[in-house]
Amino acid sequence: MGALQSLPDEPEYRDLSEKTGFSFEQIGILHKRFKQLSHNEDTLRRDDLNTIPDLSCNPIRTQIIEAFFDKRNFHQNGEGTVQEISFEEFLVVMSHFRPPALDMTEEQREIIRREKLRFLFNMHDTDNDGTITLEEYRHVVEELLSRSGALGKETAKGIADAAMLEVASISMGHMEPDEFYEGITFEHFLKILKDIEIETRMNIRFLNMDTTNLCK
């Protein structure tokens, strides 16, 4: 959005703050980080994120990076992926990890819960058809276990199969032997993860003070 300045730009930041809920200081710090990652350009590319050393040993690195470039996470009802993102889109994706405020009502918490779970769902549903199929779920588990040694695809398959069976049982109850469970829809996904209290778990701390100089 125009020239990047080191001081918080009031009107622009106000827009962003309203949209994403971050405070001005937080936006300022994230902006600094964005510039650092994108080497002072306006947009961020996949390769910029690939070079982060902390991510190199993360088993689900590809999925995380993909999530940043997934249009479904930009809250604009888009679909598909992009090659580069602007700071605003970067912030919108980050806003999925903000903790809920203390004084929120139950409905607001529910909305936040759905939002976060939607983010997770989008990460699993790579072909964008609205359901997580068995193959996609298997892929998820395989990636999770990929860093943990060569345990073979069979193990991952077994676990994914068990998980899928569980979802099907909880969501569908009874099925005839020749019926086919297409995949996990978003509603089923909400159902199986409702006990996990995602709105308190899926948060990271966003700094209000600038400590980016302390780490790479």
Added chain:
Amino acid sequence: MPAFSCAFPGCRRDLLVIVLVVFVGIGLPIEASAPAYQSHGTEGSHLTNITNTKKAFPVLAVNYEHVRKPFEIALWILLALLMKLGFHLIPRLSAVVPESCLLIVVGLLVGGLIKVIGEEPPVLDSQLFFLCLLPPIILDAGYFLPIRPFTENVGTILVFAVIGTLWNAFFMGGLLYALCQIESVGLSGVDLLACLLFGSIVSAVDPVAVLAVFEEIHINELVHILVFGESLLNDAVTVVLYNLFEEFSKVGTVTVLDVFLGVVCFFVVSLGGVLVGAIYGFLAAFTSRFTSHTRVIEPLFVFLYSYMAYLSSEMFHLSGIMALIACGVVMRPYVEANISHKSYTTIKYFLKMWSSVSETLIFIFLGVSTVAGPHAWNWTFVITTVILCLVSRVLGVIGLTFIINKFRIVKLTKKDQFIVAYGGLRGAIAFSLGYLLSNSHQMRNLFLTAIITVIFFTVFVQGMTIRPLVELLAVKKKKESKPSINEEIHTEFLDHLLTGVEGVCGHYGHYHWKEKLNRFNKTYVKRWLIAGENFKEPELIAFYRKMELKQAIMMVESGQLPSVLPSTISMQNIQPRAIPRVSKKREEEIRRILRANLQNNKQKMRSRSYSRHTLFDADEEDDVSEVRLRKTKMEMERRVSVMERRMSHYLTVPANRESPRPGVRRVRFESDNQVFSADSFPTVHFEQPSPPSTPDAVSLEEEVPKRPSLKADIEGPRGNASDNHQGELDYQRLARCLSDPGPNKDKEDDDPFMSC
């Protein structure tokens, strides 16, 4: 009246029996202490008589002195347990009144009875309390401490434990001193240090009381871990303050150097305790690495190392409680990866049993000591103490939460704060510390009385009202959820996701350090402390394996299907329809895996032979193993094709399960001791009653008599077979029947059930 209306007629009679037994139980220890004199007397006369006349040979003689001490101890414990039993038979009572209150009342009654008889009721000896009664409870708490919520909230817990306790101690001590200065109270002889000492004793939240009460209200995890963690970690502060003020009150003056030394002492006590505990924990983990041949004594290692950690740190005046917690927490992940399932169950049940007995005894003795102890009652002092306790706790919690919430991601709500404040119960530790005060304190009796009153107040009033208050305030309760593989997958997924996003954000947060610790743990520590190849196994797999194992055992033992998935959904519902060609490929894969499993298990079986300390003689193992294995291997190949269809009803490739024969207990035992590697999955059969019941399935069921639940396991020719001659023959019999497929079997192999 409704309390005694029971669902079935025999209940009334049971109650009467219980009450009778209880009275007998009460009567005996009283009598037991009485004849102490008489038996002694008869002995003396006996001796003198022997020189004079020859008495007839005593066929039956009573020698009570001989067994006196253990007899009394056993009787007390029996009484305590009978009481506990009795409470749970009266349904209404246990729902309203927490057990701890009832036990104290029983103690009071027993103490009263003893006093009425004229005997001296026993007092809760501090030595006994600190060395025998407290450690099991703390070890139970520490070993089963839920690590994730604890580490996520450790900052908050520490603030409450350290700063909260300090605040309580000084606030109470100071205000009580001010009170004592008032002439009308009549306590002007009490100096500041004595008051501070009293304050430090009474200010600490007690883990025993908290456990006893909170266990029954099932509150949400966050609040539970906050109060509970605080009660455990404030021990260091209590120890330091107590010793500090005890020393100073003898001397009478405090210098700045003393205060500074006190602060240093706090760090030494707490960190030293943790260090001692961690050292013993690592020792225990290391020892458990080698126990694969002597499974029977595995639980003992856990208990003894922990107890040694406690005693060692008590020896150095470090915090024994923190040592126990550290020991339990450190050793648990490694020990659990090494020990057998039975040992794990043993440890769990023994810990629960001991801690339950200890808790019961503590509360009963508290009641008895109240009746026994010397009392000095001063209305003002006692009432003020109780009020100040409440006030200082509330103020402390509110003030600290205000500061803490600035640093927390998930803030503490008002409801949480209320429960944390209200749940700050005092208990037997305060009493024992008070009892330890030497008699030179002229205020000792007054202090003891006040402490007992505070304990009674918190346990009775707060303990009884916390449950209705929790209901009233609609505080979030703990979700009783079964372990779900989906939740587990997503928990791990979330961990990695959040670490990754923190990396993108560029700051080293909570998840970053956790990830670093995990990696360090995996690369260096696990290598040394976990036996065999298991250290490479990731958590998700361990969880999955455990879940399956639990279900399999449940199935075998109960002979029923597990009710985890009460539906008719089976694999065929979620498998995408596949072309016939795929199933052949699958067949190949299955065969390969089975072969690999056989190899694996052959090796494993060799390295895990039984010694004679286990249930059977293992001499023949190695000789027969080779031959057996080869034979069954061939049978296995045949069976693979048959198993093809059955696969569709099961989740994963069935690896080896022990032969589910009734008489073959030892086989099952061995498999429990198998530490499964990732390749050979003991799989569970979430059995779905397969609707189109194939002739195969039926016939197999008939082959396996008396075990209808385990349908068509591929009985693995694992180590089991080799040890068990009998099992071997059975395998072959089974295989022979199975390998009798008619032509229609092969046709059905082409069914596209099993793909993937």
